[in-house]
Amino acid sequence: MKNSTKIILYWLGTQGAIAAAFFLVPHQGMMGSAFVDSALQILLFFICLFIYRKEPNKKNKFIFLNFIAFFAVNYLGTAFYFIGALTPLKIVSFYYYQYHIALYIFALSFAIVYLVIDLLLHNVKTPLKYILSMSIVLVFFVWHFMPFFTNPMYLYSTEDIRQWKVLDTFTQAHPEMTSSEEIAANVNLKSWKDGQPVGDLYPAENVKRIEDLQPYLEGPNYMVLLYKPLYMNVIYMSVMLMFFMMLFFGYQ
Numbered sequence: 531m532k533n534s535t536k537i538i539l540y541w542l543g544t545q546g547a548i549a550a551a552f553f554l555v556p557h558q559g560m561m562g563s564a565f566v567d568s569a570l571q572i573l574l575f576f577i578c579l580f581i582y583r584k585e586p587n588k589k590n591k592f593i594f595l596n597f598i599a600f601f602a603v604n605y606l607g608t609a610f611y612f613i614g615a616l617t618p619l620k621i622v623s624f625y626y627y628q629y630h631i632a633l634y635i636f637a638l639s640f641a642i643v644y645l646v647i648d649l650l651l652h653n654v655k656t657p658l659k660y661i662l663s664m665s666i667v668l669v670f671f672v673w674h675f676m677p678f679f680t681n682p683m684y685l686y687s688t689e690d691i692r693q694w695k696v697l698d699t700f701t702q703a704h705p706e707m708t709s710s711e712e713i714a715a716n717v718n719l720k721s722w723k724d725g726q727p728v729g730d731l732y733p734a735e736n737v738k739r740i741e742d743l744q745p746y747l748e749g750p751n752y753m754v755l756l757y758k759p760l761y762m763n764v765i766y767m768s769v770m771l772m773f774f775m776m777l778f779f780g781y782q
Contacts, residue, residue, distance in 0.1 A: 575601035
């Protein structure tokens with residue numbers, strides 16, 4: 531049997547098992563685009579796995595091993611849709627999601643940085659390339675994601691969410707007040723730093739801030755504010771990765 535046929539069969543089998551789980555096990559809703567993205571990454575997982583097994587150059591094997599680890603993280607992402615439905619504790623789903631995102635970008639960063647280091651320092655021993663790659667990735671990762679490990683509830687302590695909570699509590703109690711000027715006359719938002727209030731906003735700034743936050747009072751829109759720091763850190767890490775990718779293609 532050809533390797534390409536084996537890959538397709540393994541992939542279809544895995545997708546069938548996942549689809550069956552969505553029919554048989556309680557789960558949260560999964561968007562079609564997320565399902566397609568997950569399916570493509572699982573396919574890439576099997577492709578890298580077969581390349582790793584057939585690659586004759588031992589040094590090149592480690593490149594594909596790193597990408598196997600990265601695409602394997604995707605399986606953990608799929609599990610998120612079941613964890614939220616299987617446990618009554620919403621905080622478990624919250625923790626799982628934020629740390630999975632952090633693991634995802636870490637694994638991707640390491641795979642790409644190692645690929646570039648291997649190209650630039652091809653004759654250097656593999657352990658040294660791993661140490662150098664890990665050091666580079668950890669510097670950026672710790673810089674951006676340390677707050678999530680020192681304070682697991684960090685996302686709930688940001689200025690955006692603190693201000694939103696005050697505004698949401700007031701509007702729930704006074705639904706008749708809809709204009710930002712009316713609300714600002716009764717609510718004075720504070721500026722926050724490191725989870726602590728540092729002072730009241732000036733009147734004009736207070737009105738403007740209330741206007742900015744009002745769209746997030748509707749339904750689950752606040753989730754955009756909640757996860758904003760997490761996604762912004764992913765973007766910052768992605769900028770670093772773009773630099774390494776440009777370095778890779780430029781060197782080539």
